[in-house]
Amino acid sequence: MDIQPMIRIHLYGDLRRYGDQPRANRDTTVTLEVAGETTLTRALTGAGIPPQEVAQIFLNGKLLKAGSSMAPWLGFQTAVERLPASGEHGETIIHGGDRLGLFPRRMAMLVV
Numbered sequence: 847m848d849i850q851p852m853i854r855i856h857l858y859g860d861l862r863r864y865g866d867q868p869r870a871n872r873d874t875t876v877t878l879e880v881a882g883e884t885t886l887t888r889a890l891t892g893a894g895i896p897p898q899e900v901a902q903i904f905l906n907g908k909l910l911k912a913g914s915s916m917a918p919w920l921g922f923q924t925a926v927e928r929l930p931a932s933g934e935h936g937e938t939i940i941h942g943g944d945r946l947g948l949f950p951r952r953m954a955m956l957v958v
Contacts (some may be wrong), residue, residue: 851942853878855893859953864895880942886910887936897936897956904947913951947953 851859855876857865865874876893890897903911915934930937 850926851880851882853855853880853889853919853942853944854944855889855895855946857895857948857950859950861895861899861948861950864893882940883939885936886938886940886946889940889946890948899950900948901951901953902947902949903935905938905940906945907947910938 855878857876858908862874865876876895878889878893879905880889884892886903890900900911901913905925905928906930907923909922910925911927912922920956925938928938929935930939
């Protein structure tokens, strides 16, 4: 039996509606099977999450995309080492075993 690597996507705020348990009192996640690696945009699209609804992205606990340029000044660890040379967040390579945390635009100030 061939086991595919998984990406676990944790959803917050009104993005929870795309998850398996869309309730504020539960951990709302989506698990996505990937064959090796994919881009962030393909992972979101594959999970049924419109990329334009996402304002902040955490990759393995580090900030990949913020709604504010103040995040580094506030001490957030960042995942800039994973950004492609173009700086385009959607083209970031995501591997099986990665964990994403997604926050919607309406929660931008809560997460910075």
